[in-house]
Amino acid sequence: MTTTLRVENVRVQFRVKSGLRSWLDKSTAASIDAVRDASFSLQKGETLALVGESGAGKSTLALAITGLERIAEGSIQFEGREVATMQSRELRKYRRNIGYMWQNAIGSLSPRMNVRSLITEPVKIHNVPNIDQRRLSNELLNLVGLSEEFGNRYPHQLSGGQARRVGVARALALNPQLIVADEPTAGLDVSVQGEILNLLNQLQDELKISMLVITHNLNVVRHTSDKIAIMYLGRIVEQGDTAEIFSKPRHPYTLALLSASPSPDPDMQAERIELKGEIPSPLNRPQGCEFHTRCPFVKDICTNTPPPFKVLSNSQALSCHFPR
Amino acid sequence: MKDSVLTIRNLSVDYQIEAGRLQALRQVNIDVEKGAIVGVVGESGCGKSTLISSIIRLLPQNAIIRDGTVEFEGSNLLDLNDEEIRAMRGTKISVVFQDPMTSLNPVLSIQQQMMHIQYRDQNSRSEKLNKSLALLESVGIADPRTRISQFPHEYSGGMLQRISIAMALQAQPSLLIADEPTTALDATLEVQIIHLLKDIQSKVGCSVLFISHHLGVIAELCDSVVVMYAGEVVEHGTVRDVFHNPAHPYTRKLLECDPAGIQTKTRMLPVIPGEIPNLVNLSDGCIFRSRCQSALPICEMHVPRKHEITSTHSAKCHQLTA
Numbered sequence: 001m002t003t004t005l006r007v008e009n010v011r012v013q014f015r016v017k018s019g020l021r022s023w024l025d026k027s028t029a030a031s032i033d034a035v036r037d038a039s040f041s042l043q044k045g046e047t048l049a050l051v052g053e054s055g056a057g058k059s060t061l062a063l064a065i066t067g068l069e070r071i072a073e074g075s076i077q078f079e080g081r082e083v084a085t086m087q088s089r090e091l092r093k094y095r096r097n098i099g100y101m102w103q104n105a106i107g108s109l110s111p112r113m114n115v116r117s118l119i120t121e122p123v124k125i126h127n128v129p130n131i132d133q134r135r136l137s138n139e140l141l142n143l144v145g146l147s148e149e150f151g152n153r154y155p156h157q158l159s160g161g162q163a164r165r166v167g168v169a170r171a172l173a174l175n176p177q178l179i180v181a182d183e184p185t186a187g188l189d190v191s192v193q194g195e196i197l198n199l200l201n202q203l204q205d206e207l208k209i210s211m212l213v214i215t216h217n218l219n220v221v222r223h224t225s226d227k228i229a230i231m232y233l234g235r236i237v238e239q240g241d242t243a244e245i246f247s248k249p250r251h252p253y254t255l256a257l258l259s260a261s262p263s264p265d266p267d268m269q270a271e272r273i274e275l276k277g278e279i280p281s282p283l284n285r286p287q288g289c290e291f292h293t294r295c296p297f298v299k300d301i302c303t304n305t306p307p308p309f310k311v312l313s314n315s316q317a318l319s320c321h322f323p324r
Numbered sequence: 325m326k327d328s329v330l331t332i333r334n335l336s337v338d339y340q341i342e343a344g345r346l347q348a349l350r351q352v353n354i355d356v357e358k359g360a361i362v363g364v365v366g367e368s369g370c371g372k373s374t375l376i377s378s379i380i381r382l383l384p385q386n387a388i389i390r391d392g393t394v395e396f397e398g399s400n401l402l403d404l405n406d407e408e409i410r411a412m413r414g415t416k417i418s419v420v421f422q423d424p425m426t427s428l429n430p431v432l433s434i435q436q437q438m439m440h441i442q443y444r445d446q447n448s449r450s451e452k453l454n455k456s457l458a459l460l461e462s463v464g465i466a467d468p469r470t471r472i473s474q475f476p477h478e479y480s481g482g483m484l485q486r487i488s489i490a491m492a493l494q495a496q497p498s499l500l501i502a503d504e505p506t507t508a509l510d511a512t513l514e515v516q517i518i519h520l521l522k523d524i525q526s527k528v529g530c531s532v533l534f535i536s537h538h539l540g541v542i543a544e545l546c547d548s549v550v551v552m553y554a555g556e557v558v559e560h561g562t563v564r565d566v567f568h569n570p571a572h573p574y575t576r577k578l579l580e581c582d583p584a585g586i587q588t589k590t591r592m593l594p595v596i597p598g599e600i601p602n603l604v605n606l607s608d609g610c611i612f613r614s615r616c617q618s619a620l621p622i623c624e625m626h627v628p629r630k631h632e633i634t635s636t637h638s639a640k641c642h643q644l645t646a
Contacts, residue, residue: 053510054481159599160368187507189367189537191581194593201591216510219583223590243589260511261584262518262540266563274519275512278480 002079004178004210005042005065010035010074012057012064012234016283032282034060036234037309038074040227042178047204047211049221049242051257052231055279058214059103061231062180065212066098067091079177096126099171103182103214105163109155115141115166116151122173140169144199161192168199172207182214197224218257222246227315230254233290234282236309240316250312250323252295289321297322328395329498329531330356330379335392337374337383344604345388348374349555352392353630354533356499361525361532363546363563365539365578369600371555372535376501378402379533380417381409397498414441418492422504424484428476434460434487435472441494459490462527463520482513489520493528500525501533506541514538518545539582543567548636551575554600554611561637571631571639573616610642620646 012035015022022030035057042048050058063069065076067083076083078097086094102108109118119140120133138148144165155163164184171179184200185193201224204211213221221228222242229239230253238251249255256273275294280286286293292302301321311317337349349371356362366372377383379394381401394401397416401409421427429437438456445452453472460468463486476484485505492500502521506514518541525532536542542549542563549566551559551574559572570576577596579585586593598615610616613623622642631644 053512190539190578190583191367191596193583194581194595197583198591198593198595205591218511222583223586223593256512260515262515262538262544264539264543264567264579264582264585266543266567272515274515278482278513 002044003041003077004044004046004079005212006075006077007041007061007065008039008075008077010038010061010064010076011072012060012069013072029283033234033285034282035064035071038231038234038236040229040236040239042210042212042227044177044210045204045208046227047213047225049213049215049225049228050231051215051218051221051228053216053279055233055282056231057234058231059182060234062100062182062212062214066095066100066180092126096174097177099174099176099179099209101164101167101171101179101181101184103186105160105167105187106155106158109158109163109166111155113154114151115146115153115155115158118155118166119169119173122170126174128174136173140172143172143203144169160188161195164188164196165199168196168203172203176209178210178212180212180214183216184213185215185217185220193220200224217261218246219261230257233279233285235290235319237291237320238316238318240313240318244313244316248316250316251318251320252297252324253291254318255324256296289319291320297324327358328355329358329397330354330533331393331395332375332379333393333395335375335378335394336390337371337378338388338390339384340386340388341604346604347555347606348387348603349378352552352555352557353560354550354557356531356533358498358531359525359529360548361522361534361546363542363549364533364535364552365537365542365549365575366535366552367537367578367600369554370552372503372552374555375552376419376503376535379501380413380419414497415444415495416497417499417501418495418497419501419503420485420488420492420505423508424481424488425476425508427488428484430476433473433475434479438472438487438491438494441491444495455494459494460487462524463487463490465490482509482516485509485513485517486520489517489524493524493530496528496530498530499533500530501535503535504537505534506536506538514541521545539567539579540584551578555603556611556640558612558641559639561633561639565634565637569633569637571633571637571644572612572641573618573643574612575639577615610640618643622646 011033013031014034015031017030038061052058064071071084116137120137123131137151141148146165184196213225215221225242228242228245229236232253238254249258256275259272273296277294288304289302289307292298307319307321309319332354335349335352339346339348439452442452457468506517546563548562550557553574559575570579580594596615610623610628613619620642628640628642630638630640632638
């Protein structure tokens, strides 16, 4: 199996104070780490899910992979080529390999363009020669399960699920090797969520593309992804095979996320691991294990010594002093 | 039968649009008993926004209330004049909206907003401030004295939703309407907010009308549940009735679709094929027939009547009577 994407110890920083202010006021940090020491690899045709609450750094990591966000440390290799050192011309060429489905399906479509021009826009932007745009748009519409009549509609005439399908078609326009799907089911009705996930599954089986799915809802990725990486405060705290994570979650945060989803059965009051408070600010990272402020199983060592990232088996790895 | 706080009978609301009359709500019946938490399950287009707007009388200009009554504590809300309904809103009935980022004013501090909404009270400024602080404390905002002077952008989404809940409870209303209060929040915060609502409800003793498309949340929080589809109540019962013995094909499908309910890994998730029908110029027949896998010939001809399965459980489907 070939590796499509290899991410190693990536750190993404955001500056929170301008140059002069950070020079004058040294009491607080001038920048925050949105992503810290993130490592994973993605094989061809595989799906990896990045899961975590808002502020965990999922989207930032995805933007860094597409080269839309500069990384401060580490390396991102796409089919063996280093992304971080690419210059703008090279980057533009590189981005053809990646289809991006944005989180806000309707908001990411220009309201003044019809669906046909929206889904062929990537081809125009990248000046792909010898393309019959009408044929391409019809092909793409068929691929995502919309009739050709949809080509003449405008974004406000689409339902949430249809807009999502247009987003998929746009992401596929340049025949990418990797699709990044940022919250593909956010804001969709339960009955439509399945449709979009089935579509992604089906396309992946047919086209053998790799996929990176970003979500805060573990239930969404249970049936779509091969591997899962759980992120907390910019770090990957646990990763492993989807089946393994669901059957044997080891990190307390994973446990909490899994039990956070209430079951549609009133008599099943699952023993829930409820987290106190909210995700801390990256400006003010907790000492020791960064999860200790919300961890229900916290012990003394957690408050002062950061846990190492331990590899448990050939697929599962996590950072916790006391894995379950 | 306990006392009812809210009784909606045969409520039908149309919207006059260019294409004709859009029948957004048709013959809706909902009861909210004193101290009960009633869940409304509905996907987009089921009429839940129209329902809320009818209760608090904030319907847009082109809405026509064709039929029905909304009885609240002995008076029909639909008969009240503007002044009377204004006196109800925020004091007797209050609403927690879906997105706390947009329901609070971004240019006023939390303190200003919490003091403003007490404009009816004759209390002094310091009394109002103390009340606001106590409210914030009761919804679990740490260190309210310093935080109250901050602005909405300085809070996280979960905190803002707590503040919205605190503000909704300020006048100790008898009915709290929660319009998808957890949809914009992360899963771990969702659990916190549900527990908060449950706690507060038992303390304040108000009734709650909780609207959500998240079946798990309804199962956990509510006593009874109303399932709405395309402007109709298709099933109604206690949470156990509806979640253990769903009687309407739509409810059954919806429960099947929920990814949380599917334990084994599958590449093909179940879906409900088709779309919600166009509600303009409706023809006769069951509203769900075009998406129903077990539709009968009679479903094309008549709108199904409400069928009582038990004294607490009812559904509108021809198969139950056939």
